[in-house]
Amino acid sequence: MANESTSSTLSELYTEIVAEAQFVAQEQSIMRNLVRNYAITGGGKAVEVPIYAAVSAAAVNEATDLSNTAINPTSVTITASEVGVMTTLTDLARNAAPRNVAADIGRLFGEAIAKKIDTDLTALFGGFSTTVGSASTAMSAALIFQAVAKLRAAGVPGDGLNAVIHPQVAFDLKSGLTNTFANPNPGVGNEALRSGLVGQIAGVNIFETSNIADSSGNNPGTTGDYKGAVFHSDALGLAMMQDLKIETQRDASLRADEIVATAVYGVGELDDSKGCEVEADSSIQ
Numbered sequence: 001m002a003n004e005s006t007s008s009t010l011s012e013l014y015t016e017i018v019a020e021a022q023f024v025a026q027e028q029s030i031m032r033n034l035v036r037n038y039a040i041t042g043g044g045k046a047v048e049v050p051i052y053a054a055v056s057a058a059a060v061n062e063a064t065d066l067s068n069t070a071i072n073p074t075s076v077t078i079t080a081s082e083v084g085v086m087t088t089l090t091d092l093a094r095n096a097a098p099r100n101v102a103a104d105i106g107r108l109f110g111e112a113i114a115k116k117i118d119t120d121l122t123a124l125f126g127g128f129s130t131t132v133g134s135a136s137t138a139m140s141a142a143l144i145f146q147a148v149a150k151l152r153a154a155g156v157p158g159d160g161l162n163a164v165i166h167p168q169v170a171f172d173l174k175s176g177l178t179n180t181f182a183n184p185n186p187g188v189g190n191e192a193l194r195s196g197l198v199g200q201i202a203g204v205n206i207f208e209t210s211n212i213a214d215s216s217g218n219n220p221g222t223t224g225d226y227k228g229a230v231f232h233s234d235a236l237g238l239a240m241m242q243d244l245k246i247e248t249q250r251d252a253s254l255r256a257d258e259i260v261a262t263a264v265y266g267v268g269e270l271d272d273s274k275g276c277e278v279e280a281d282s283s284i285q
Helices: 008-028 091-096 101-127 141-153 167-177 186-195
Strands: 036-039 046-051 074-079 081-090 130-133 161-165 204-208 225-232 236-251 256-269 275-281
Touching (some): 008 236, 046 256, 074 236, 081 091, 081 101, 130 141, 141 161, 141 204, 161 167
Antiparallel strands (some): 046 074, 081 256, 225 275
16 A cells, blocks of 8 residues: 655656656657647636738728628637656665666656657647548658648648658658658759758658657557657647646555556647648558
8 A cells, every 4th residue: 555755755756757758758848849838727627729811901991981790709629638658766776776767757758748649649640531542652751831831721831731641651762861862852852861850841840750650550659550640739729728747656564655647638639721731652551
C-alpha cells in the first residue's frame, strides 16, 4: 500500500523528474507548435472555438450607405480527456543505476506525453476533405506543390502553412531533392544531402515525425503507406486542460517510489478547408 512521504529523497527525485519531463515534452512535440492552442478553464472539460466565415468587401458609391454584413460564427467543441503513464522505481534500482535514473525517467515520460499529443493530432490528417497522392504514389516535391496550390486556390493564406510527413516517405522527398538532374532548387537539395533536413518547399516548412500511423493504423507502420498533410495553423486545434503533471508517491513496504505522469487535453479539426491530406507510399518499406 502506497503511503505519501515528504522525505528529502523523494523531494529531490520529484524535482529532477519534473524538470526533465517538462523540458522534453515541450521540445519533442512537433505538432503542438503548428496548431492553434487553447486553454480549458472555468471548470468544464471542453472549449468552444468560434469559426468565422470569410467576408468580402465591395465597391460603394459616394454618399451611399454600406449594406450590413451578418457575421454568424459557427463553433467547434474540443473535449479533453486524460492520458498518463506510471512506473515504480525501487530504491535498489535507483541506488544501483550508473547514471541519474530520475532524469532518465523524466525524459522517457516527457517523450511519452509528447508522442501521444503528436499522434492524436496527426490522426486528424485523414479527416481533411482535400487530398493529394495515393497509397501507390511516391512522395515528391510535386505533391507538396499540388497541395499548396489547392489550399491557395481555396483562399488559404500562404503564411502559416506547414507540412508534416512520416520519415519513411520523407526519404523519397529528400532523395528527389538531391537529384541534381531533376532538382529545380539546388540549395534545398544540398541542405537535404548535408543534414537530412528538407527545409522549405513552395514556402512551406517541411517537418517529419514518426508519430504518424500507417494506413492500417499501425505505429510503427508496416504498410509503408502514410497520410501526412499540408495545413494552415488554423486547421487544427489543441485544447489543454492540464499540461504535463508529475506526481510521486512513496511505498515504504515496497521500498520504492511510484512515479506518475498525466496530461488532460483534447484535439480537433477546426477548419477543414485549411488542410490537405498528402498520402504517399514509401519506397523503402
